[in-house]
Amino acid sequence: MRLNKIIKGMSSIVLAAAAAVIGTTVIGASAYERDMPTQQEIKDRFEQLYFDVHKITEYTEDYSAVSPYSIGEVSDEDLQYALNSVNFTRFLAGLPDDIQLNDEYNVLCQSSSLVNLVNGKLSHTPAQPAGFPDDIYSAGKTGSNSSNIASGYGTIASSVISGYIDDTDSSNISKMGHRRWILNPSMQYTGFGITGKYTAMYVFDSSRTESFTGDYVAWPPENMPNEFIDQDKVDSYGNYVGYAYTVSLGNSYDTPDVNKVTVQVKSSKLNKTWNLNSSSTDMFSNYLTVNNSGYGMSKCIIFNVGQLPENDTVTVTIKGITKNGVETPINYTVNYFDLLDDSYDAIGVEEKTYEIEVGETIYIQGYHNPLNSKNFTWGYTLDLASCTDFSSSSIIGDMVKLTGTKPGSGQLYVANTSTRATINVVESKSVHTHTYSPWTTITAAGVNKTGTRQRTCTGCGNVETETIPAVTAALSNCTISISPVTAECTGSEIKPAVTVKYNGTALTNGTDYTVSYSNNVNPGSGTVKITGKGTCTGTVTKTFSITLAQPKLVSAAANSNSITVKWNSVAGANAYTVLRKTSNSDWHSIAASVTGTSYTDKTAAAGIKYWYSVRASYNGQFYGSPYDKTGVSATISKPVSNGSVKIAAEIKDINGVAASDTITAKLVSGNKTYSYTLSGGSVTAAGIPAGTYTLTVSSSKCVSRTQTVTVTSGGTANASVTLCLIGDVNNDGRITTADVGLANSYVRKVKTLTDYQFECADINGDGNITTSDVGRINAHARKTKNLW
Secondary structure (H helix, E strand, C coil): CEEEEEEECCCCCEEECCCCCCCCCCCCCEEECCCCCCHHHHHHHHHHCCCCCCCCCCEEECCECCCCCECCEECHHHHHHHHHHHHHHHHHCCCCCCCEECHHHHHHHHHHHHHHHHHCCCCCCCCCCCCCCHHHHHHHHHHHHCEEEEECCCCHHHHHHHHHHCCCCCCCCCCCHHHHHHCCCCCCEECEEEECCEEEEECCCCCCCEEECCCEEEECCCEEEHHHCCCCCECCCCCECCCCEEEEECCCCCCCCCCCCEEEEEECCCCEEEEECCCCEECCCEEEEEECCCCCCCCEEEEECCCCCCCCEEEEEEECCEECCEECCEEEEEEEECCCCHHHCCCEECCCEEEEECCCEEEEEEECCCCCCCCCEEEEEEECCCCCCCCCCEEECCEEEEECCCCEEEEEEECCCCCEEEEEEECCCCCCCCCECCCEEEECCEECECEEEEEEECCCCCEEEEEECCECEEHHHCEEEEECCEEECCCCCCCCEEEEEECCEECCECCCEEEEEECCCCCEEEEEEEEECCCEECEEEEEEEEECCCCCEEEEEECCCCEEEEECCCCCCCEEEEEEECCCCCCEEEEEEECCCEEEECCCCECCEEEEEEEEEECCECCCCCCCCCCEEEEECCCCCEEEEEEEEEEECCCCCCCCCCEEEEEEECCEEEEEEEECCEEEEEEEECEEEEEEEECCCEECEEEEEEECCCCEEEEEEEEEECCCCCCCCCCCHHHHHHHHHHHCCCCCCCHHHHHHHCCCCCCCCCHHHHHHHHHHHCCCCCCC
């Protein structure tokens, strides 16, 4: 009699997105927009970024979920598969696909997965299990809070594709946080972890230097592989849930309002149109919402119209969104296509026959399309006659764990496929005395890190594995350096970096040792204390110097009897020393313990050029503060003595018509003016500061005359001026027909005139000599009308 027993492998799947981060920005060195690939480019890129969501996870170091706890270490191949799944997804969305692994992020995620596994539940803020190590818990708590986390997936890659990117379930559809974190344009680094059915992906990285300037990031993108979508996905009531769409808006868009946004979705294959608005609340068939929380890109429009057929062409139009208050709709088309050909569609197991001993456990992986991450349905037959018993079997994602309990034979298969594997359970091999080869180190032990070694029985091939204890290292035997050993005071704590190496291998701060600082703010000697941790023992102290910076000189300014020097303050300084020199002397101190940032030198002599510089000090010590050897300079001007001008003037007037008129003189230089009245035809202008002046001599019936006079300190300048009557063109002291003829000859361009003759002939003072001026001179000469 044969009994078919079907074991379904659909374990409970739970997702939790990392908390929203409000206002995450990058001031980038350059900018980029989406670069959407063609379908052929997508196929080519998958060959380069290949990954398989079914691959059984391997570890270079096993994790331990019981004391002594260990987070283990996921193999490089599995981490690369996980990374490829993220980069390929970003490539589809038109984003940079150069995300890199970060070792620290890997540790945080592996610790997160372990603490959630030990607690038996998924949480971004896990509690510390009893007896759980503080360091692993601290890392696990940080990792859980900074990551997308999930449970129920067999591999990290499957949690990325079927969990985080899908994100279409009642707990996540209103936010779509997992997807938005993976499609965060500012991400550059990530990390992953997996223990049992718990996975984590670090997403709180925004270190990309380039800024995203595109209008939006859409998912599904313009070319979408059918393989990413589980057409059979149903909710707890058996209803198809579809695949939610997200459009994350760029910085150029205003924050969207769900009461204003409308979305139209058109399916070509179904020949159907959905018009969604804020009243569309059926999350799996007619749904629209807006989420403006900081999951990567903060402004996100989310909608779902339910299940769509493969190879469909879907047109999306979004309205009610604005840029600077101006309506700016978005229109795009999603073309679904087959990424992989039929060669990927086989379902089955790797081997035709498996043999295990009673008590032995093996894992068997099913294979399928590498992007189809549905958990397999496993089945096996039980032959009662041969007493085959697989009662210890259990499901782990896409693989089955089998433990033989009794001798016999049975078959294992995936779902209802015709390809089956035979499982033979045999008695344990006969006991014999093992003869082992020498131990071979598999993983070298290190400080605070155990190693492993193996040896093989030369008779039966049995492999024995043994743990190598962690290395004990005294800090006194380590090479320890700090950098920098000299640092300028900033007013805040100075914390030089510490490097500790044991036999050439760098140890880890926080794991192998701790660091503390003292006396590390003010100028002087700071202290670094390095204390061993775990199997790293002892304490070592290092010192470093905190110096004062060179004061930056601002200015040196002289007034009549002193020079004031100014400079900028120096962090950590509480006093300054002022230095001075001349062209004939070296730098020397003229003032110490100056507490401000200026000093007035009242000992400076006039006429000597002085240079000034400043050194900073703290409690009377310079602590290496240099001074500017160029300095700033200033000179007090010597007082200038005055001079005088002796002015003599006469009016050339034969007829004596202006003999009694007053003659005035005016000295002008810049804004300085000195006016005088000549008595007896002369005057001495005394107390005139040295300089060059314009002297103007005037009288009422005469044409003024101007000349330049230079006054020297203590000297007397002489100026002699002859004034002529207005109309006296030939300057002979009278106005006659000769003057009329000379002016008329100038008008007729027969003769030229000197400048002063011209001024005497220009009766109306308009800068020209015309027949009008000639007529007025003639009238005066004939005594019919006077000029004055």
